[in-house]
Amino acid sequence: MRVRLAExxxxxxxxxxxxxxxxxxxxxxxxxxxxxSVLEQGFGDGRLFTAFVAEQDDDLVGMAVVYTIPWTYTxxxxxxxxxxxVVEGARNLGAGKALMAAVVSHARSIDAAELIWTVMEGNRAAEGFYRxxxxxxxLKWNNWSLSLPAQAPRDR
Structure with a gap:
């Protein structure tokens, strides 16, 4: 299992x-x-996200996508x-752990104060993995959302 930045x-x-x-x-x-949109927003100088991929036998079997909030109270x-x-056939082979290690390394490399994420309600396997x-x-915060309709292209 090899993890690297997506290209x-x-x-x-x-x-x-x-x-x-x-x-x-x-x-x-x-x-x-x-x-x-992946090419435009995930690669190049103005990218909005960073993607890591897990590779096994020349096939990408997993991914981690992160973005940075550049300024916080810290x-x-x-x-x-x-x-x-991680695709089902590659679960329990270390891809998830390797991807998370790459994400943690990335966060440390930019001196991030925190790494955060959400877990879908009821996904006990994910909860166990993260634990x-x-x-x-x-437990201090809960997620809220407000859905907004898309703007017409001329309004953007």
Missing amino acids: PGDVDRLLELMRGLARFEEYIDDFAVTRE LRPKVVLKELF SLGASPD
């Missing part, structure tokens, strides 16, 4: 992994990510793990 040549398989997570978490009907960045997904890494739920 533009990985975009098609990375998009498949993102779709796999969307199916698992049941938001595939709202999934709007395209090959072009005056240090905060890294947000937005997506972690095995030494993580614990943040």
